[in-house]
Amino acid sequence: MKFKKGDKVKVIAGKDRGKKGKILQIYAERNKASVEGINLTIKHVRPRKENEKGQKIEFPAPMNISNLMLLCPKCNRSARIAYKILTADNKKSKVRICAKCKELID
Ligand SMILES: [Zn+2]
Structure with a gap:
């Protein structure tokens, strides 16, 4: 989802x-x-x-x-959702980003 x-x-x-x-x-x-x-x-x-x-x-x-x-809560445009993998403390997590402004959504 x-x-x-x-x-x-x-x-x-x-x-x-x-x-x-x-x-x-x-x-x-x-x-x-x-x-x-x-x-x-x-x-x-x-x-x-x-x-x-x-x-x-x-x-x-x-x-x-x-x-x-x-x-998108950042650029206020309707946007496709893109995903990005973040690594913190050797743990990987998948986060959602705006396909237009590339800002983190989660
Ligand atoms: Zn955006």
Whole structure:
């Protein structure tokens, strides 16, 4: 999974194309993510007791991550994610960098 919870992304396809938001939840096994304010869907909640009203709850439905692009927090452009291997204390770690400005994202 190239995205992480909390990443700012831009929608590049579908009904919300061009909108921006923050990733709220990642569903790695389904290659989906839910994004704040994007792909809003209304869910009807039935009343659980008598005299209680049913409710409509609006929530962002998970969408395919191939429709999302990262918004770089450094240069503020939508960018491809590149990877870089860092070595510190003889430990190697893979970090994400912006393909445009080469700044570290993680
Ligand atoms: Zn950048």
